[in-house]
Amino acid sequence: MTGYAARDVASDGVLRSWELRSVNGRGLDMRVRLPDRLGRLDIALRDRMKKAIARGSVTLNLRITREDSGATLSIDDSALAASLSALAHVQRSAEAQGLPVAAADPARILTLPGVMAGNGAEDSFPPDEILLAEFDALLAAFLASRAQEGTALHQTLSDQIDAMAPLVTQAAAQAEARKGTAADRLAENLAKILNTADGMDPDRLAQELALQAVKSDVTEEIDRLANAHIPAARALLTADGPVGRRFDFLMQEFNREANTLCSKSNDAALTQTGLDLKVAIDQMREQVQNVE
DSSP states (O other), X not given: OOEEEEEEEXXXXXXEEEEEEEEOOSSEEEEEEOOGGGGGGHHHHHHHHHHHOOSEEEEEEEEEEEOSTTOOEEEOHHHHHHHHHHHHHHHHHHXXXXXXXOOOOHHHHHTSTTTEEEXXXXXXOOOHHHHHHHHHHHHHHHHHHHHHHHHHHHHXXXXXXXXXXXXXXXXXXXXXXXXXXXXXXXXXXXXXXXXXXXXXXXXXXXXXXXXXXXXXXXXXXHHHIIIIIHHHHHHHHTOSSOOHHXXXXXXXXXXXXXXXXXXXXXXXXXXXXXXXXXXXXXXXXXXXXXXO
């Protein structure tokens, strides 16, 4: 299910910009993007999201910037020395292997973690519990936005189920009405075969034609749609907890019954109803992808 929430928190001249968004997904896929020195919070933040979100492609961003323009930066000599030592070690190892190494760009060296220090935003992180509390507030707003969308989605799915029910009823009536014409057609075909087929066993022919009649029977498909699948869909709409995966499976069953109905109908009106039912099922399946 899609969802979005953003929250800005300013303190001590530093702005922390939180953003949490999600798009539809078959499972739960989480991406957490934090400033380098806050990587330790990754597991805690993921745990909180796993407890609250069951499905979707979820992305969490935290950007930290300094609000005042008078921020100054300085070089951390110990961090710079460590970085230069590491670069020299890499260069010696590469040369020992006969590999050419380009000279290091001083501007890039300054961007290495820890080299620049001072009163930048990265040196103004509050305690972890404050950051986690800010995220909890963000997560609550995110869940509220998804709940609002879920209410609208519930009504949409309910309307789509209501639209499918009369199609199934119509298919049942059409299947019943075609029985007379199907029997006449069967008898006509049998007579034609018996009149033109010399030496063929009439009983064997009757058995084959009866078998074809059984194969064209759609009673079971209509019964499962009317008495199993549609009630199951209504039950999922009122069930507690995540139901998206179960809805996905149920829509596959809906589609299977509609396909079989069309392939066995042998009747123009019934086939058209089956096609209308497939359209309604496809429309509902698209919406089900939004269900957690």
